[in-house]
Amino acid sequence: MTSPAPITETREAAPKADTAAVPALSIDGISHAYGPRRALIDVSFNVQPASFTALLGLNGAGKSTLFSLITRLFGIQTGRVGIFGHDISKNPGEALRLLGVVFQPRTLDLDLSLTQNLLYHAALHGISRREAATRSAELLGRIGLSDRTGSKVRDLSGGQMRRLEIARALLHRPRLLLLDEPTVGLDVKARADIISHVRQLVTEQGIGVLWATHLFDEINASDDLVVLHQGKVLAKGPVGRVVAEAGAQDVNTAFMRLTGAQTMPGSGA
């Protein structure tokens, strides 16, 4: 693992004395219930800075509930969520500043232009108009949409919209990026583009990524893996270790063994 963010000075009484090992995201004993139905049961794992962590689970495993808790859309019932050490319940402002999110449903204003969508998001983060315009132009260039800045979002393809959403999530320069099944409904080419773009962010910019998916082929051997099934974490750790511990050859088989093999992989795709 590459070294996490630099520590410029020694701090007294920093929470969790070992500052060097502060994870980008720490999920600690999270349980969540909708009335009698338990959606998450004692979920704990970490995402390190500059790492790609895949959250693998079928539809209904509790991935979206977990995302809603991390982004503070729901209140936490039991447990703790920390973003670079900032508790999301106690200190939401600081935690959300460091977080970029791409939700599963599209959340763009279809009738506004690409630039207008980005400027709105920047304003929500208190980024001044001039600074926001510079960053928007730069990000739109990076995702290859510089010539479309004034078009309505409605006229974009599905893959372009996703790229725009990722650009938007990066606008306030977060250190942790959450993506909830971002490739759903995209064609093979668009999927590959998005995956390689996000992997680039990890290696080049040191962003910690949590990537929720139910598609095995989106996971690399070098990734970290969390297997979530029916609200419980069945396995976590580097992909190689998880696969080996399950006595399997690949992620697909490992997942089948862990979950009891009743469900066909990728059946929800």
Added chain:
Amino acid sequence: MSSITAHDAPRGFSFSEYMTCLTGIVWREGLRFLHQRERFVSALVRPLVWLFIFAAGFRQVLGISIIPPYETYILYEVFIAPGLMAMIQLFNGMQSSLSMVYDREMGNMRTLLVSPLPRGFLLFCKLLAGTAVSLLQVYAFLLIAWFWDITPPPIGYLTVLPALILSGLMLGSLGMLISSGIKQLESFAGVMNFVIFPMFFASSALYPLWRVQEGSPYLYYVCQANPFTHAVELIRFALYGQVNWISLAVVASCTTVFMTGAIFAYDPSRGLARRGPAGGEG
């Protein structure tokens, strides 16, 4: 890029960050409004139908005596104009709340709520933006009404502004409070029947309350207790450069109560959290 530490002390937000956020939300609401021309037209047509048709028909039926703030006998059209201005705001407030339910279903609300700024402030900005849109509609209505001989004193166009802002905030926050309790879009039809119509008809928008009292003392008390009556009266007096203090007090208190309620309802650890997943789960 800033270096990251585990230090948990909040850095807070500067005044200019707050203002950037506020301007951004109002700007986006304005853009959306411009893109929905049908919404603007229907927001104007509704009160104009009341003014051109209903009021003309009722002119002969209802005599209006001289009641404050009017100093002479007035036409029925002149009487109901403030009621129709409040109606524009009532519909706009409920429509903004409809858009919040829609936003929540479509996920746009998520974009707003993951902003790091305090959630109460974000919702307040959203309310102000909705109110700003209602002001555009009301002034467009006043312009057309002027050609229909509804001519308040020129200063009235200015003095009515603070009244409109306050009543817009009250009706907007009521809508927001209601929207927090609605799970799906379809429930909004119920809101129309159970909130908009009773509020509008059991108020002083269409008839002076002394007339109501003659007909039914009970309905009179209902009208008096209706916050919408006070929004109408606040606007009516302000349009003629006067302040109706009782209405001002009622509207201000209701605004506070509704807004506090709405912010409470959108607090993640209370309101929405108790209501299950908001959208697709997976």
